[in-house]
Amino acid sequence: xxxxxxxxxxxxxxxxxxxxxxxxxxxxxxxxxxxxxxxxxxxxxxxxxxxxxxxxxxxxxxxxxxxxxxxxxxxxxxxxxxxxxxxxxxxxxxxxxxxxxxxxxxxxxxxxxxxxxxxxxxxxxxxxxxxxxxxxxxxxxxxxxxxxxxxxxxxxxxxxxxxxxxxxxxxxxxxxxxxxxxxxxxxxxxxxxxxxxxxxxxxxxxxxxxxxxxxxxxxxxxxxxxxxxxxxxxxxxxxxxxxxxxxxxxxxxxxxxxxxxxxxxxxxxxxxxxxxxxxxxxxxxxxxxxxxxxxxxxxxxxxxxxxxxxxxxxxxxxxxxxxxxxxxxxxxxxxxxxxxxxxxxxxxxxxxxxxxxxxxxxxxxxxxxxxxxxxxxxxxxxxxxxxxxxxxxxxxxxxxxxxxxxxxxxxxxxxxxxxxxxxxxxxxxxxxxxxxxxxxxxxxxxxxxxxxxxxxxxxxxxxxxxxxxxxxxxxxxxxxxxxxxxxxxxxxxxxxxxxxxxxxx
Amino acid sequence: xxxxxxxxxxxxxxxxxxxxxxxxxxxxxxxxxxxxxxxxxxxxxxxxxxxxxxxxxxxxxxxxxxxxxxxxxxxxxxxxxxxxxxxxxxxxxxxxxxxxxxx
Numbered sequence: 001x002x003x004x005x006x007x008x009x010x011x012x013x014x015x016x017x018x019x020x021x022x023x024x025x026x027x028x029x030x031x032x033x034x035x036x037x038x039x040x041x042x043x044x045x046x047x048x049x050x051x052x053x054x055x056x057x058x059x060x061x062x063x064x065x066x067x068x069x070x071x072x073x074x075x076x077x078x079x080x081x082x083x084x085x086x087x088x089x090x091x092x093x094x095x096x097x098x099x100x101x102x103x104x105x106x107x108x109x110x111x112x113x114x115x116x117x118x119x120x121x122x123x124x125x126x127x128x129x130x131x132x133x134x135x136x137x138x139x140x141x142x143x144x145x146x147x148x149x150x151x152x153x154x155x156x157x158x159x160x161x162x163x164x165x166x167x168x169x170x171x172x173x174x175x176x177x178x179x180x181x182x183x184x185x186x187x188x189x190x191x192x193x194x195x196x197x198x199x200x201x202x203x204x205x206x207x208x209x210x211x212x213x214x215x216x217x218x219x220x221x222x223x224x225x226x227x228x229x230x231x232x233x234x235x236x237x238x239x240x241x242x243x244x245x246x247x248x249x250x251x252x253x254x255x256x257x258x259x260x261x262x263x264x265x266x267x268x269x270x271x272x273x274x275x276x277x278x279x280x281x282x283x284x285x286x287x288x289x290x291x292x293x294x295x296x297x298x299x300x301x302x303x304x305x306x307x308x309x310x311x312x313x314x315x316x317x318x319x320x321x322x323x324x325x326x327x328x329x330x331x332x333x334x335x336x337x338x339x340x341x342x343x344x345x346x347x348x349x350x351x352x353x354x355x356x357x358x359x360x361x362x363x364x365x366x367x368x369x370x371x372x373x374x375x376x377x378x379x380x381x382x383x384x385x386x387x388x389x390x391x392x393x394x395x396x397x398x399x400x401x402x403x404x405x406x407x408x409x410x411x412x413x414x415x416x417x418x419x420x421x422x423x424x425x426x427x428x429x430x431x432x433x434x435x436x437x438x439x440x441x442x443x444x445x446x447x448x449x450x451x452x453x454x455x456x457x458x459x460x461x462x463x464x465x466x467x468x469x470x471x472x473x474x475x476x477x478x479x480x481x482x483x484x485x486x487x488x489x490x491x492x493x494x495x496x497x498x499x500x501x502x503x504x505x
Numbered sequence: 506x507x508x509x510x511x512x513x514x515x516x517x518x519x520x521x522x523x524x525x526x527x528x529x530x531x532x533x534x535x536x537x538x539x540x541x542x543x544x545x546x547x548x549x550x551x552x553x554x555x556x557x558x559x560x561x562x563x564x565x566x567x568x569x570x571x572x573x574x575x576x577x578x579x580x581x582x583x584x585x586x587x588x589x590x591x592x593x594x595x596x597x598x599x600x601x602x603x604x605x606x607x608x
Contacts, residue, residue, distance in 0.1 A: 144569050151576045158583050168594045175533065175587045175600075182540050182580045183527065189547035189573055190520070196566055197554035 013074055013086050013139050014056040015096055016132060022049030023128035030121025043111045046124040050104040053131065057100045060093050071501035073141065087141025087204065087502055094340060094487040095138035095269050102261045102347045103131040106254040109355055109462045112455070113254055113362060123163060130156035130258065134266045141502065143192050143202040146270060150188070154181055154234070157263055161251045173246035180243040184233030191226035194219065195278075205502035208277040208495060216283060224284065227274060234267030236318050237325070238295040244318060245302075249310035249367070253358025256310060260317040261351035265343045268321065272328050272339065276491050281331025288329035289420055296322025296427045304434050308367045309357050312434060313350065316393060319431060320346050326408045326424060330415035336488035337481070338407035344480060345400040345473065349392040352466040356386035359459055363452040369438060374446025379454050383442050385467035390435040392470050395428045400473035403481070512553035519546035533588040533598040537581050544577040 012020070026045060033041035064070055072088040107127060114120060129152060136149025158181070162174030196202055198219060199210045214220065229240065236244045244264070248256050275284055296319045303315035320342070327339030359382040360375060361367055376383035392399035395406075405428060412421040454460055473480055490498070519542055526539025548570045555566025588598060595602055 144572070148572065148576070151580070155576075155579050155583055158580075158587075162587055162590070165590050171587055171590045171594060175584070175591060178580070178584050178587060179527065179536055179540065182584070183524075183543060185580070186523070186540065186543035186547055189544065190550060192569075193547055193550035193554055193566075196551065196569075200563070202565070202569075 013072075013088055013135075014059065015053050015100065015135050016086075016139065018049060018052045018056050019128055019132035019135060022046065022052075023125050023132055026125040026128060027121055030125075033121075040111075042121050042124055046107050046128060047104075047111065049128060050100070050107045050131070053135075054100045054104050057093065057097050060088065061097065064088070064090055064093055071498055073502055085141045085203070086136075086139045086145065087498075088139050089498065090483075090490040091273070091340075091487040092139045094483060095266070095343070096135045098265070098344050098347045099131055099134045099138065099262045102258060102351045103127070105351065105462050105466060106258050106355070109257075109358070109459055110252075110254045112459050113358055114252060117164070117252075119163075123160070126156045126160050126163075127255070127258070130160065130263070134262055137266050137270055141204055143195065143204070143207070143274075147185075147188060147192060150234075150270070151185060153263065153266065154185060157255075157259060160255045161247045161259070163252060163255070164250075170250040173243075173250040177243045177247040180240070181233055184230050184240070187226050187233075188230030191223055191230055194223045194226065198223070203502070204274075204277050205499045209499050209503065211278050212495075213280060220279075224279065227271070228287075231267050231271035231274075232291075234264065235271060236264050236267075236321055237291050238298050238318065238322075241295075241299070241318050245311055245314045248314040248317065249308060253310075253354055253361060256314075256358070257351040257354035260314065260354060261347040264317065264321060265324075265347060268324055268328075268339075269343070272336070273491065275328070276336075277495070285329050285331050285415075288325055289417055292322050292325035292329055293420065293423055294322075295319070295325060296424065300427050300430045300434075303431070306434070307369050309360070309369050309372070309438060310354065310367050312369070312438070313353050313357060316353075316431065316434075317346075317350055319427065320350065320393065322427070323405060323408055323424060326412050326420055329420070330411045330417070331492075332411060332415055333485070333488045333492040334407070335411035335415060336492055337485045338404055338411050340484040340487050341407060341477075341480060342401075342404035344484065345392070345404045345470075348466055348470055348473070349389045349399075349401055352385060352463060352470065353389040353393065355459075355466070356382050356389060356463050359455045359463060360386075360452075362455050362459070364450070369441055373441055373444055375450060375452060376442035377446065378450055378452040381454060381460055381464060385463040386442070387439060388467040388470050390439060392474070394432040394435050398471065398474045400470050400477060400480075402474060403477045407481075509553060512549065516546050516550045516553070519543075519549065531599050531601050533591060533600060534585070536600070537584045537588070540584070541577060541581055544573070544580075548573055548577075 026042060029045045030042045033039055074086045114123060133149045133153025133156060137146055140146035140149060158174055158178045161177055162170045164170045195207060199207055201207060233240045248259050251259060299315050299318035303312050306312040306315060324339045324342050327335040363379060364375060392401035395401045409421040409424045523539050523543035523546060526542060527536055530536055530539060551566045551570045555563040592598055
């Protein structure tokens with residue numbers, strides 16, 4: 001059932017076209033803003049284009065909802081196996097939707113947060129291009145298209161991490177991030193060349209048709225390990241995670257929210273999609289389970305030792321990646337649904353946690369938890385939203401984190417790995433130790449008078465809105481569950497119809 | 506397949522050299538060179554495998570290498586810009602001096 005894509009004349013998917021247009025024209029708008037004196041024009045331009053991105057994702061969603069098994073193929077030149085193309089299915093739109101939502105909120109938040117910084121034109125251009133890169137990875141139907149957008153996302157994020165270049169820490173963290181992440185990209189390119197050598201194509205559907213179910217040869221195992229290194233660096237799986245606790249806290253807060261909320265999830269998404277397309281789940285299930293166990297335990301223990309609030313949140317992101325890997329390791333549609341739901345929930349919770357921490361940093365100028373005693377009494381709304389985010393990350397019922405963790409752990413039991421579920425529950429309990437420490441510090445009686453108040457209204461509005469979404473998805477999760485389950489079935493159970501849709505025409 | 510073996514051996518050697526360069530070298534510019542060697546190992550693999558296919562050079566593999574070279578260039582350019590900024594802060598390119606971040 002191949003259908004050409006009516007909204008954009010089968011050239012570029014609409015969200016991607018919107019973001020690339022926005023990012024491409026922003027330098028000109030920035031110049032215009034300087035000339036005419038309308039200084040906030042570039043911010044408004046970025047907000048407008050991220051809103052348009054949200055709307056176009058919604059249009060795509062409406063188009064796909066009518067028939068669940070449908071795949072929209074839009075190719076640059078020629079037909080799928082030869083040319084680079086996009087294959088848009090439910091799963092891709094789900095991921096692109098997460099990116100669009102958090103991207104929009106972060107851009108709105110940046111309007112006030114980044115006000116004092118210079119080089120704002122570059123900042124918003126890079127943010128839009130980073131979002132375009134993630135959307136492209138989500139919608140790609142071809143390994144090479146994926147790689148191009150992958151590098152687009154990666155290069156923008158290197159620059160954004162080192163954006164505050166007048167201080168030493170961002171530069172150092174950015175260089176470390178660049179070296180590690182680019183090594184991962186090189187391994188990705190190597191695994192692409194192996195795939196190309198084995199099959200002669202890079203299109204997902206054709207790769208899946210020729211490799212899935214093949215007996216594991218040494219070449220295939222080499223391919224598996226190269227892919228794991230390539231994606232694992234970006235997804236911060238534990239032996240490859242060391243860049244994350246440096247890079248994420250040193251970026252400006254809205255960028256930390258984007259990096260922790262969606263960039264590492266994009267790495268996980270790409271890994272999940274490609275592994276499920278190429279390999280049988282039996283081949284990597286046990287390995288993923290072991291990695292999940294190591295990732296969450298190691299990161300939770302290290303997070304206990306941190307005094308820097310943003311660094312603690314970065315370690316907590318690694319731990320959450322461990323929970324998401326549980327779902328990948330089960331190999332069932334139910335487990336993948338848990339992973340996808342946790343991707344959405346984590347993007348909201350960790351995004352909110354970093355933005356609320358950003359509010360505190362903006363007002364007090366410090367990230368050291370020990371110096372933040374009693375700040376909660378000065379900025380109750382910010383600290384309330386931080387409470388909601390941290391309780392959600394710990395998995396307290398009535399927040400959305402509980403729902404997705406429950407699904408993840410029960411899927412591990414269903415797949416015959418009760419040990420993994422027990423380890424997950426114990427890790428959640430352990431993680432509450434450092435979340436509650438932050439909460440206790442923020443509300444206890446201050447030793448000396450603190451000069452801080454609530455941040456400007458737009459920043460506060462974004463954090464409160466996200467806290468509302470977290471509680472809303474916690475007490476009424478069925479729409480999110482329904483869509484995540486459709487997306488996971490598209491990946492696990494509808495592989496044949498995916499191949500048919502692409503290759504049939 | 507036998508004609509491919511010299512290429513595959515060189516790819517493997519380039520991988521080892523690149524990884525070794527990243528692990529052993531302490532100079533930021535040399536680390537970036539190691540990164541470039543790693544990317545080139547993958548590119549060489551692409552070109553070699555595109556030659557072995559169907560008796561003629563497959564344009565898909567070759568065109569991908571062209572794009573990949575551009576992307577590597579971008580990464581290294583960003584890396585060099587960071588090295589420049591690091592030099593302004595520290596007055597050195599030695600990564601052992603850049604150990605102010607904790608674990």
